[in-house]
Amino acid sequence: MTCPLCGLELRQNLLLTSLAITVCSNEQCIYPFNMSMEQIQQKRLMTKTSEREIMGKMLPKLAGAQVDEKVASFMVKEDDLME
Numbered sequence: 001m002t003c004p005l006c007g008l009e010l011r012q013n014l015l016l017t018s019l020a021i022t023v024c025s026n027e028q029c030i031y032p033f034n035m036s037m038e039q040i041q042q043k044r045l046m047t048k049t050s051e052r053e054i055m056g057k058m059l060p061k062l063a064g065a066q067v068d069e070k071v072a073s074f075m076v077k078e079d080d081l082m083e
Contacts, residue, residue: 005031012047020049052078 001010003024010031012020022045024031032045040046055076062072 003029003031005029005034012049014049014054015046017051017054018048020047021045022047 001022002008003010003026006024006026006029008024008026008029010022011025013023014020021040022032032040032043035043055078059072059076062075063069067075
């Protein structure tokens with residue numbers, strides 16, 4: 001998805017471990033903060049997320065940062081103590 005204001009790619013930013021908001025990747029752009037909360041919700045820019053989903057996205061980033069594969073796998077594995 002691209003930003004309707006500047007045309008750059010949109011990305012998800014975590015607000016909480018269970019909630020993310022889709023925002024413009026351009027730090028100079030105000031999208032979606034130029035809208036009301038109702039508009040943000042109507043456009044489904046706020047989404048529920050989970051620790052599993054977050055950690056799943058981290059593995060390729062760690063590999064790209066040349067983190068050892070075993071270390072990266074350990075970092076993103078599910079915590080046995082968490083439910």
